[in-house]
Amino acid sequence: MPSLGADMEAGTLVEWRVKPGDAIHRGDIICEVVTEKGDIEVESWLTGTVEQLLVQVGQKVPVKTLMALIRTEGEGAAAVPPAPAPSAPAPSAPAPSAPAPPAPTPPAPTPSAPLPAPQPSSERTRISPAARKRIEAAGLDASTIVGSGIGGAITIADVEKAMSASQPAARAESEATSVTAIRRAIARAMARSKREIPHYYLSQTIDMSRALSWLERENSARELPRRLLYSVLLLKAVALAVREVPEMNGFWQDDHWIGSDAVHAGVATSLRSGGLIAPAIHDVGGKSLDEVMHALQDLVNRARSSGLRSSELSDPTITVTSLGERGCDSVMPIIYPPQVAIVGFGRVVEQAWAENGMVGARRVIHATLGGDHRASDGHRGALFLRAVDSLMQSPEQL
Amino acid sequence: MTAIAAAVPPAAMPGVVKTTYRDALRAAHRDALRRDDRVFLMGEDVGRYGGCYAVSLGLLEEFGPERVRDTPLSELAFVGAGIGAAAAGMRPIVEVMTVNFSLLALDQIVNSAATLLHMSGGQCAVPLVIRMATGAGRQVAAQHSHSLEVWYAHVPGIRVVAPATIEDARGMLWTALQDPDPVVMFEHVMLYNLEGEIAETAGATDLDHAAVRREGSDISIVTYGGCLPKSMRAAETLAADGISAEVIDLRTLRPLDDETILKSVAKTHRAVIVDEGWRSCGLSAEIAARIAESALYELDAPVVRVCTVEVPIPYPRHLEEAALPQAASIADAARRLVNHHG
């Protein structure tokens, strides 16, 4: 049973998509699992033949339970968990900037042996032999460790980092597509949220005129495909505001708050087929507006074509929901557990606005913060919302 | 404790003299010729000429033409004669001018020196030392620049050593002469002028162990012979980048001192093997295989090799330099291994 999220402890098998004897390829979906986040399709990281299914449909089993045996090519009958590093990201492709040795002068073949070419994908998680030994000795789950070595391999340093930090961010790459599954996932997550999270709500009306004027000017100089949406400004403002009030970002787990350095903003996205998911744009604070725009487009497209990676579903650290033009004035959003905050934006409306003793028509947006009272208090929440407001008044600096 | 230690007068330091690799080798020859009258030196131009690399300069005058014998250009015959003389009880030192020419004597070394003891059921030992220069770097082109140490290191029955320091140039010969079996000694041409200090009392050094020439914790650079100084320079560079490199001088290429190599790898978890020989089927391949066989679970990164580009060594300086391992390429390889860009 792969771990598909930091807070996932168990999963219930809904359906086997394979049976013993089936030939499977890396990437094939082998089963569907119900989790608190939704129904997740589990893909195989191995190519081979299904030897035995060990878990029955309807059975709920803890994470890391062996679910099936797959015999890989050229291998005797050996037990191999279907997703050995469930969460273990297939070693993320190393930076394509993998160093080409500088050409000597005069140009000549370099006498040094090239490092093995980084391979973006491999049949199995790359773990250096020494790291593997330590992982086993420490009883760690390799799937919770992100490799930084050659070819994304897990190294001793990665293991040590994992041992010293309590890592919330387990990840997985599997695909979630099923609509009914999503409906059920929403049901479970929202019910859990309302059951467990003591929400507090704060709202702020934000003057959007400067931001929108700036955006219009900016977009007028851009080709259509490169134009920015105002929600990109909102996302960025939320990410930057988090720097001032970090309690809004992270998770509530085991009776305490676990912060996150990076802001992975979950973007609530409604699906054409119904339902709602909130996949993450990673590290919004570290991205330029253009990059956020690009990531948003990509994410929405993929969300709507069921092309999301499960890490995008499992690791937002805060969620933003923006109702958009066809929405209503304001929204009182529900936190997505185990996150601790959600920011909702209504549609942009024009309304009478008094400033400096003058009344005029302004375009405004109603921002609402849903906060987890276990992790933060209203005072901090207010600071956060004010910060968002303030950031929106200097859009050129976002 | 420190106070007490400081109160103890320092032990008298033995005298230290400045010397060169070449002079240290000569001193070793002189020492051996004086100590054991079974020892004699023969080879091309070792006598009147003083040795192609001037190692034996002056020895003819001191020991006479019987014990410092100039040979005709007949590598097969005089190496074979050295083997026969050793089998018959002498302790010959045979200088083959360079490894390139030793190929003409390969039959005698491989088919006789290496086999006689085993083939005769232990009756016919061959206590012989064959010395030869090896390596590139002097712009003498393809036929004079080989590093074929591995050809000899491949063969059971012979011991292969490569002094890379002045101490070993001074100390390996006597120990090699005490070895009851044939020893092939490789002297890298770029080392002869190496200058340094050595204890006046310096003598024999062992032939059984590799040496840690520099201690480090991040990466092991395993090398020998002419690549040792380059590797030491690379380690200096790496230190400036915050990478602590350990440098292992193999010293003896057969039998390899696995223990020292593996111990270092167990400490650093990374290994770069530097060999002026070609990579394919080379010594570096052997060492990498041994690390994989015995220290796989200590490795935190793939083993990397820095070897000579697989070409005959060209004459022009820039091409020759590009072909050979250099301090910079060694440091680059080490840096890439330590600072991997996952």
Next chain:
Amino acid sequence: MSGDIPREHALHLLREMLRIRLFEEKCAELYGEEKIRGFLHLYIGEEAVAAGAMQSLTKDDAIVATYREHGHALVRGISANAVMAEMYGKVEGCSRGRGGSMHIFSAAHRFYGGNAIVGGGLPLAAGIALADKLRGVSHVTACFFGDGAVAEGAFHETANLAALWKLPLLLLCENNLYAMGTALERAQSETDLARKAAAYRIPSTSVDGMDVLAVEAATRAACDAIRAGAGPQFVELRTYRFRAHSMFDPDRYRDKSEVGRWKERDPIMTFTAFLRGRGDIDDAGLDALRKEIESEIATAVAFAEAGQWEAVSDLTKFVYSERPLAGRAS
């Protein structure tokens, strides 16, 4: 054949030649029975060379031979038991069975082996001679090699070196006219091999290798010259092997008639006739001699049969000498 040879010595020569002949015939038989394996090169027909040449060598002299060296080993005094056990590969063999037919060694007899690289023994022999010379002793090193070796660089390098250094080296060229299957005139531009050695200023002679007395006389003269300090000597022994190069050789490269003609000069047959003519031996004496030798060989076969196989755990023994592991430096 000269007639003034003492009877005892003459009978000794006959016995040695016959020992080789009968021993090797037994070897051929045992090869067919798969008791002896690997390469087996028989000396049959050439017995007069080993038997004659060995007479002037003392126990202090050294011998380097070829892979066709059973005869040399037997005449040198290595027991038939030890040689046969070696052929079997048994640990009681003179090389612990490590070498087999081609690598008979005996340090006690200064017998530095059958060398199976053509010409490979020549530089070694020069080195042994050099060692003796440096020690100031007047021993001779006798090196046997075939006509094929004269085409090798090793021969020319060694001849030159030995002559330059005046080494006490006796070069005994067993010219049986074929380098494996290649006839002398197809391999050598100068078929008078003594001239080649002479080119290095080595005193050189050629002698009928089918005449044991001629071989003995020529090699004795050469040995005497060496002991007198004249440096290396070369003796070409013109001989012929009656059997193929080795057991696997179909012998297609020479005429049966040529072999037949040489067999008429069989060194044992002609020497026996000579001794009969002198009244040194009769049928009864010959029969007794043959029986004695057959008995020696039967004993050797029984010895080899009863021998032990070396323990596999000893496989790597003697790759290197046994030596203390520590304290190498001194």
